Amino acid sequence: MNTTQQTARVGLFFLLGVALIWVTFETLSDGKFFEEHQHKLVARFNDLRQLKVGDEVRLAGVRVGSVQATRLAGRQAEAVLQIDPTVAIANDSTATIEMAGLISGNYISIDMGSIGAPALADGAEIRTVETPDLNTLMADIGGLGKQLQSSLGSFSAALNGDPSKGGGILQKLDKLVTENSERVNATMTNLQQITDKINRGDGTLGKLVNDPKLHDEMLATVDEIKAAASQAKEFVANAEGVMDQIKSGKGTLGTLVYDQKAADDIRASLANIRSVSDKLAKGEGTLGKLINDPGLYDSAQVTIKKVDRTLDGLNDSGPITAVGIVANALF
């Protein structure tokens, strides 16, 4: 091969290499060499947990930088964040450590902060909020689950109640509505008649709504109404107070909605429920014992398992010998 041809090939090869290096560089680091002109922010946490150098920093989920260093600062830990200088971080933004996924480590999440808030300067410290670690969170959820389970248990017991005592809340509510359906219907009919009358202009209210002559009188009384308005305001304030009380659970909502008798019924049944669940909790009665006595529970469990296995044995392998199945079931 002649020399010029060789030189040409080497040159071509070399240029190809340079081009590919450039392509690699462009795709892998978005055209930033050594990330030198970058803002730095300091985020201080009680615990950086699994956060490590190189982890991402995201502003509202968009990658804007990375963790450049982690270090101790007194009794706390600091993460030095490198932020793309074209991105302004508001000075009331907060940084939290978030999990990217179960195996892909953590990242620092920064929220947008408020509109118009001045941007943090290079080297400034950013506000932080400690979020629970996933591990502790998991443990908490576990505990919560247990509590939820036990309370749901007693709640459903209360709802369904003991049939001999007239059923639980649901049954009682049902009964209440069924028994009063006639009266509710009658009220609805009355209401309809009244509104019909108003429409037709019958009665005082009807006239007030329908007779144009009354309009002028109405205007004349506006002043009076205005005077009354201040009184109305007071009334509204009072009403609001009442509403607050209702909302905050003070007073009995039942008394406002239902007649006195129904309210009494509900109250009585609630008392029953309470006493039932109290009894259950204290371990009284068979059901209570079943729930509260661990020995009883365990033995029930064992029995169930044995029965299960016996059934399995019968199902799976067919009857080999009755003795064999029983023996199997015992172990």
Added chain:
Amino acid sequence: MTRNPFTGAEAVAVGVEVDHVFKEFDGGQDVLRNVSLRVEPGEIFVIMGPSGSGKSVLLRQIAGLDTPTSGRVLVDGLDPALEETRAKVRLALVFQAGALFNSLSVYDNLALYPREHRLGNEAAIRAKVTHALKILSVEDAAEKFPSELSGGMKKRVAIARALVMEPQLLLYDEPTSELDPVMSATITEIIATLKNEYSVTSVVVTHDRELALTIGNRIAILMDGEILLIATPDELRASKDPRITDFLNPVIDIQHPRFKKLETQATT
């Protein structure tokens, strides 16, 4: 003081001194035993001797490619094994096997030395190289590679390569061994011319009696690693030493016991 054949620059003839040299290879016997000789500047010194007597090894010591086990070799009063000496004294060795650069063409083989030492521009080098190739009538092989040459051509290219180096000291290891009589005569002429007109010192290792007796100023006989004798051609012709007369004028005697021995070996 004479002129160099190619550059016309003045060249100083150099001498060689070999002083009580012993050479032993790893675990072997002494290949050279107490060799001492002096090559005067501008002299043609011939070394003869049977095959395996150590001629090539001696030449390598003089060229500085090997160092003696004991004793010393001086070229122009300097140790030839040192790089500085080679930078000062231009020394060329025509290897017995040619030692051409197999990856280079004949032309590039010759041009390597002047190019590396920057002796003139490419045109001057080309003139020099083609001249040397022409002297040895191998100019047609210029673009060939060593593997495409015959044994005799390789030898001639090797000599041409040595000539291009414009040496002050030229060591030949059997320059005519693979050449026809006409070419041998040419080589003989070259060696004589270099000495007479350019005062190049030559050390010629050869089996060629004609060559040795024609151009040698002095001839050393090396046998079994020892210098048997150093003499002028005339003294040598007059020698009555049977070892020398046997070596110089071997009688081919089919009835000699050693041939008998071969025959019996072949039949058994």
Added chain:
Amino acid sequence: MKQLNAIFEGVGSVVQLFLRSASYAGSLPRQWSRFIEQCYLIGYTTLPIVAILSFFIGTVLALEAGYAMEGFGAKEFIGSLVGLSMARELGPMMTAVLLAGRVGSAITAELASMTVYQEIDALKTMNIQAAKILVLPRLAAVLVMMPVLIVIANIVGWFGGSVVARYVSYVGISPEAYFAALRHFTKFKDVINGVEKAEVFGFVVVLVCCDIGLNTRGGPREIGAAVTRAVVVSLILILVLDYFVTKILL
């Protein structure tokens, strides 16, 4: 003891050769054609085998990663695994291994035969240093060509991984997802890291192969032995150096 001595001797010889050829660095511009020739041999002619090998290394990495990661639903990370291991480790290392096998052996064979057939001796009588015209152009060429080879090896290997990720049924990751993961975890720094490694490997392989070739003693039979030794020593050195260079660069 004898072996230990041989090792010291070898190291000494290599270091000496390095210093000697480095001292002629100034002559490189005048040796341009030799340099280009070596670039051609080391870079251009080695490219096909490097590309083929890298492609299959990439595919195997993706296969293995896919198989291992399928178990816990992390297949999306195949790209990052192939990307990082190719750039940081396997690209440089396998290219160096190929270099030892293909270029290193050729260098040793050439220099050993030059030694055995007295060409090196001829150079010596001509006062031309083997370190200058035989070693220096090769060292320079390997330094220039290695980054090119590595980058090509990386890209071909990554591509190989993406092919497997796409078409092997139990992997089944789209090239977009594959390259997104690759880009997410592989930084240009990692590629540079690999290139630095490869430069060290390539330089040492060429230097050692030159040294072993130039120190061949004996006849033509020794050429083969020298080549074998050169390749074995190169491979061992690549692995040993890999540990230390990785440690330094981490």
